[in-house]
Amino acid sequence: MRDEVEVAIIGAGAAGLAASRLLTEAGIDALLLEARDRIGGRAYTVDAHGIGLDLGCGYLHSGDINPWTTIAETLGFEVNRRAPPWGEDSRHYGARLNQAIDESWDGFYARLDELEHAPTDLPCSAAFAPGDPFNGMLDAMSGFINGAPWSAVSVIDHARYVDTSANWRVRAGYGALVSRFGHDLPIELGAVVQTVRHDGARLRIETTRGTIEAQKLIVTIPASLLAAGALRFAPELPDKIGAAANLPLGHVTKLFLRMPDTACRLLPPETHVLGRCDTSRTGSYLLRPYATPIAECFFPSDLALDIERMGMEAATDFVATELGAIFGARLTAGFEPIAMHGWNADPFSRGGYSYARPGHADDRAILAAPVDDRIFFAGEATSREAFSTAHGAYASGIIAASRCCEQLPPRAPRSA
16 A cells, blocks of 8 residues: 555545545545445445345435436436335325324424424424324334434434435446446555544554555544544544534345245335334335336334344345235245345444434534544535435535645646
8 A cells, every 4th residue: 555645535435435536636646545345335236137236325315406416327327217106105004094194294294393493402202292103103214214213313403404305216226326436546445544643744544554644634434433433533533523423323224135926916116115104113115126026125223223133034034024914925925135234233334324413413513624624524424414315425525625625736637
């Protein structure tokens, strides 16, 4: 590994790749340091006989303003602008129950909107109606959105998120897109950064592949790793560690199954269901996306942790039980596991995506603030309005890289 660089970037996820692309094209000597043996971070697509399966992020949220949409089309990726079938997730419960569910959901969000103006930042669960039989289902929804129950989530932080309701998909996989975007950037894979020393004239970045000196550093690793001390700073940065601890990564897990021909004949493409409406421990199922014989199973919060511990075979049985209760055992017989990734046990993520604890919405700004105009922080957890997303991570990487460019000597861009 090289021993000197102008700008080092820790983490080759969406934020790190965006920063590296901007710096490299500005003619600045930048190097990505990635602990994994691949790029993309929590954007991760695997191939299943020609079908791209997104084990990480899967939707171009706010696709009409999401920079990855333009990047996708520039690189020749097909973007599916069809609205996802999420609104159909409870239609199988029957008209009366569906109406009650809709009323519970609408009432919860109306009360949540009112809480934005409360004198203190409350947990979102303060908007629950006491005794509502669907509070468990509402917590399941928070699990899918935040990776945690509403009781753990800040009202103010949740309200700041900007959503245009355009949720699009990349046919070949979001992870495949992110990987392609960064495939030609200068990078060192398998380089686990252990310590950043910032008490000298130059930064010293100690990794498992050796030590590298840099003028500037952009840190893009997940907040969970910063909070756990997986990356050490000397001198220490207690404000950063404290902010990261209040922006934990929620727990989510996806499991992909292959559906037998019988099930494919019985179900139309793009069928979406929620397993149960009376508990937070239920899965969200997208069946036959793009008319494929695939079931995408998404699990929230504590259930996600248990699913990972169970393993794919036992998790498949869980899915068969939930879907069997809806469609009958005949449909779910013969489901076969294909892929699952344990993000919560992954040492380089330790979770899915960030949420802010009640009272700590402003910790995102604390985490994002530069240190001595030499160490910059990026990643979805630093985004005020697009946290938990790949486009929020991308934008944060651009901001950090732009600040570096402002402070380094001008030079001809690489394309000149």
